[in-house]
Each structure stands twice: as structure tokens, then as C-alpha cells.
Amino acid sequence: MRQDWNGKPYYSLDYYCKETFGEKVYKIALNGGFTCPNRDGTIGYGGCIFCSHGGSGEFATDIHKASTDSTPHTPVLPANINEEIRKGLSLFHGKKVGDKFIAYFQAYTGTYGDPKWLYSLYSTALSHEKIIGISIATRPDCLGSEVLEILKKLQQKFPQKFIWIELGLQTIHEDTAAYIRRGYALPVFETAMEQLKRLDIPVIVHLILGLPGEDRDHILKTIDYVSHAVPFGVKLQLLHILKDTDLALEYEKGLVPVYTKDEYLDILLSCMTHLNPHIVIHRITGDGPKDLLIAPGWSLNKRDVLNSFHKLCRETGAFQGKDFKNDL
Numbered sequence: 001m002r003q004d005w006n007g008k009p010y011y012s013l014d015y016y017c018k019e020t021f022g023e024k025v026y027k028i029a030l031n032g033g034f035t036c037p038n039r040d041g042t043i044g045y046g047g048c049i050f051c052s053h054g055g056s057g058e059f060a061t062d063i064h065k066a067s068t069d070s071t072p073h074t075p076v077l078p079a080n081i082n083e084e085i086r087k088g089l090s091l092f093h094g095k096k097v098g099d100k101f102i103a104y105f106q107a108y109t110g111t112y113g114d115p116k117w118l119y120s121l122y123s124t125a126l127s128h129e130k131i132i133g134i135s136i137a138t139r140p141d142c143l144g145s146e147v148l149e150i151l152k153k154l155q156q157k158f159p160q161k162f163i164w165i166e167l168g169l170q171t172i173h174e175d176t177a178a179y180i181r182r183g184y185a186l187p188v189f190e191t192a193m194e195q196l197k198r199l200d201i202p203v204i205v206h207l208i209l210g211l212p213g214e215d216r217d218h219i220l221k222t223i224d225y226v227s228h229a230v231p232f233g234v235k236l237q238l239l240h241i242l243k244d245t246d247l248a249l250e251y252e253k254g255l256v257p258v259y260t261k262d263e264y265l266d267i268l269l270s271c272m273t274h275l276n277p278h279i280v281i282h283r284i285t286g287d288g289p290k291d292l293l294i295a296p297g298w299s300l301n302k303r304d305v306l307n308s309f310h311k312l313c314r315e316t317g318a319f320q321g322k323d324f325k326n327d328l
């Protein structure tokens with residue numbers, strides 16, 4: 001049955017926040033000075049094939065210059081986090097925003113580090129009066145028992161605030177995962193999901209639409225899998241080709257096709273109609289930084305992509321969950 005999410009055809013993060021917190025909530029993207037085991041040699045060098053040198057966190061406040069594979073990372077002192085939040089808040093100066101913000105540890109692998117350091121970093125962010133919760137982007141293989149333990153402690157210390165974990169799954173297909181050098185197999189993701197569920201920590205799953213070798217059938221299988229795993233949220237991200245990535249080399253050789261805008265809107269529509277309507281959609285486009293983006297150029301006009309998508313939904317009568325089959 002069709003649901004109405006305040007005029008939108010899908011369960012958006014905006015809708016969730018207004019319903020849950022009574023107002024629009026903004027994210028402050030932070031760079032905690034992390035690195036990634038898929039870059040430092042623990043799992044691999046070079047990282048995922050699509051990942052930029054900024055560790056997919058180019059919008060994070062520049063706490064430290066983003067590390068590269070050849071420069072060691074510099075973990076941020078927890079005491080500096082308040083300053084970074086202040087800088088992040090100042091970006092909203094003069095804009096009509098409320099008083100509630102989410103601290104988003106976006107760049108690199110946000111749970112990869114000494115657990116004591118992680119604890120004080122997160123704890124400092126959660127102590128800030130304007131921060132109502134934190135969201136940590138990480139890998140499912142970086143959620144060991146010590147990390148889970150500190151997340152549990154933080155839940156007890158800040159019962160009024162929340163902790164979300166964002167996991168970069170991208171695809172359920174192992175051959176694609178090997179091609180993009182994700183560096184872990186699907187069962188690792190499943191274990192992480194179970195452990196986080198036990199702790200009652202909401203999970204946001206990142207998926208990339210348009211990965212090399214994947215057609216509509218592959219993508220909808222991933223959507224179906226996520227629909228039945230029922231995480232708190234999902235981010236649907238258009239495949240971007242960014243400068244200085246191995247994917248860019250493949251693209252230049254003509255090995256990686258990218259979607260036209262119409263192709264993307266079409267697959268996005270199918271993803272939305274097949275997605276479980278209980279899952280919050282946190283993103284339907286992508287945030288490819290202008291100075292790094294090679295293709296597709298049309299994605300830079302985010303407003304146009306969103307408007308075109310909403311128009312297509314109106315014209316086709318599509319809505320989230322329309323084609324979802326809850327066969328469990």
C-alpha cells in the first residue's frame with residue numbers, strides 16, 4: 001500500500017529526522033585523521049578502486065590534510081574535535097537551521113584505531129550540546145570486540161544520544177567486490193550486522209549503483225538482499241569516476257561505462273520501488289567533489305537530479321516498496 005512520507009515517494013532521512021527529532025537535522029562531516037586497513041597494507045594497498053585519496057571524505061572539515069598512501073595519518077586529538085565541530089557549525093552561519101546536528105566521521109575507516117582514542121574522540125563529539133548523535137562510516141571488518149565494547153559504553157554514557165554505523169557494502173556480488181578491491185567477503189558484513197543489531201546500533205548500508213560488470217539484475221539482487229536484512233538506512237550512490245583513482249585508469253581505457261542521467265534515474269526508480277519501505281533512504285545521488293569528478297558530469301547538478309527523479313516518480317506513480325515482496 002502506498003505510503004506518504006510528507007509528499008515524497010520515499011522514506012527520506014529528512015522525513016525521519018523531522019518525525020523523530022521534530023526538526024531538520026544537519027550533518028557536520030569530520031575527518032578524525034583515520035586511515036584505512038585497505039590502504040595501509042593491513043588488508044591491501046591502494047584501497048577500493050573508486051576511493052579518492054581523501055578516503056571518500058572530501059567534505060569533512062580539514063582537521064588534518066587528508067592522508068595518502070605514502071604519508072602517515074595523524075590521528076586527531078579528542079580535544080580538537082570541539083574546534084572542528086565549531087568550524088563545521090560556522091559553515092551554517094546565516095542559514096536558517098535548528099540546533100540539532102549529527103557529527104559524521106566520514107573520511108576513511110572511522111573505527112580503525114586504538115579503542116581508547118576512539119572512545120575519547122566519539123565521547124567528545126557526543127558531549128557537545130548541539131550534537132544529538134554521531135554517525136561513523138567504517139568497514140564491517142573493523143568492528144572487533146574492543147570497538148563494540150566502547151560503542152556499548154558510549155550508549156550507556158549518552159542514553160539521550162544515538163550512534164549510527166555506516167557500512168560500505170557497495171554490492172553483494174563477490175566477483176564485483178573482488179574487482180573493486182573491497183577486501184572482505186559478504187559473511188563478514190553479515191556478522192557485523194548481527195553484532196550491531198545485538199547492541200541496538202542502527203546501521204546505514206552504502207551501495208553503489210553502476211559498478212563495472214553489474215546490470216539491473218545484479219543491482220536489484222543487492223537491493224533485495226538489503227531489503228530483507230532491514231538495516232535502519234541505505235545510501236544509494238551513483239558510481240563516480242574520481243581523479244587519481246584506479247577506477248579512473250580503467251575508465252580512461254574505456255573499460256568502465258557510466259550512466260547517463262536517464263539511465264541512472266531509471267535504475268534508481270527500480271531500486272526505490274523494490275526497497276523495503278521500512279528502510280530510511282539517506283541518499284539517492286552522490287557527492288562527487290567538483291574538483292575531483294571526471295564523470296558523469298551531469299551528477300554535479302544535484303538539484304536537477306533530485307527534481308527530475310521526483311518528477312519521474314510522479315509521472316509513473318512509483319513509490320518506495322511498490323515492488324517489494326516480503327516473502328520471509
Ligand code: SF4
Nearest residue numbers: 036047048051055108
Ligand atoms: S574501505 Fe572506505 S576508506 Fe578504505 S579504501 Fe575503501 S572506500 Fe576508501
